[in-house]
Amino acid sequence: EAGVVQSPRYKIIEKKQPVAFWCNPISGHNTLYWYRQNLGQGPELLIRYENEEAVDDSQLPKDRFSAERLKGVDSTLKIQPAELGDSAVYLCASSPTGGRVTGELFFGEGSRLTVL
Amino acid sequence: AQSVTQPDIHITVSEGASLELRCNYSYGATPYLFWYVQSPGQGLQLLLKYFSGDTLVQGIKGFEAEFKRSQSSFNLRKPSVHWSDAAEYFCAVANTGNQFYFGTGTSLTVIP
Numbered sequence: 423e424a425g426v427v428q429s430p431r432y433k434i435i436e437k438k439q440p441v442a443f444w445c446n447p448i449s450g451h452n453t454l455y456w457y458r459q460n461l462g463q464g465p466e467l468l469i470r471y472e473n474e475e476a477v478d479d480s481q482l483p484k485d486r487f488s489a490e491r492l493k494g495v496d497s498t499l500k501i502q503p504a505e506l507g508d509s510a511v512y513l514c515a516s517s518p519t520g521g522r523v524t525g526e527l528f529f530g531e532g533s534r535l536t537v538l
Numbered sequence: 539a540q541s542v543t544q545p546d547i548h549i550t551v552s553e554g555a556s557l558e559l560r561c562n563y564s565y566g567a568t569p570y571l572f573w574y575v576q577s578p579g580q581g582l583q584l585l586l587k588y589f590s591g592d593t594l595v596q597g598i599k600g601f602e603a604e605f606k607r608s609q610s611s612f613n614l615r616k617p618s619v620h621w622s623d624a625a626e627y628f629c630a631v632a633n634t635g636n637q638f639y640f641g642t643g644t645s646l647t648v649i650p
Contacts (some may be wrong), residue, residue, distance in 0.1 A: 426581070427558070453636060455638075462642070462643070463642055464542075464630075464640030464641050464643050465582070465626050465640050466577075466640075466643050467626075467637075467638070470636065470637075472636075478637065513582070514581075514583060515581075517636065519636065520636065523634075523636075524570050524589075524632050524633065524634055524635070524636050526572065526584050526587055527572075527582075527584075527638060528584075529574075529581035529582040529583070530581050531579070531580055531581045532580075532581050534579075
């Protein structure tokens with residue numbers, strides 16, 4: 423069974439440029455998460471989807487970040503415009519459970535963003 | 539609010555020595571607890587999890603962890619460390635609403 427797939431693995435852009443990251447979760451996993459991981463830190467939640475609904479986006483900087491999960495399968499996270507402080511690894515994770523049932527997270531390999 | 543504290547930023551052990559990584563959590567109800575490992579340039583891989591039942595849980599790669607409610611702890615242990623165990627280790631707590639909170643991680647170096 424394929425794991426969580428993310429692309430691109432690496433992205434280098436200049437500040438003020440846009441960037442997008444794509445995630446395809448494990449088949450059948452209804453819940454999808456986007457995390458940001460700064461160097462030397464643990465993952466911090468940006469947004470969580472249950473199917474196509476964003477159920478927790480309180481930590482998403484909505485002035486420059488946006489996300490979508492059309493049809494409740496794969497998802498895209500966009501930053502426009504990027505700032506120097508956005509340099510980080512963006513992790514996608516999926517879970518087979520949702521609602522009030524908690525299950526483990528399965529992570530992709532991440533997308534490392536460097537903003538110059 | 540839930541939170542996780544991993545007091546050790548970096549630990550160095552000799553190969554073959556025992557290992558214990560500390561994790562303390564803050565959560566009002568019975569937590570769901572996890573340990574994940576992250577190798578350089580990789581995503582996080584689940585080592586083990588505690589949902590309920592036996593407070594000593596076994597995981598992959600010879601790791602185990604013990605849930606101690608009285609101490610709000612979920613420490614990770616391994617009796618004999620291998621060089622391939624060198625990585626970053628993250629403790630996480632989750633609630634019944636699928637909200638996960640991660641610690642800042644402990645970096646493990648293994649000396650030959």
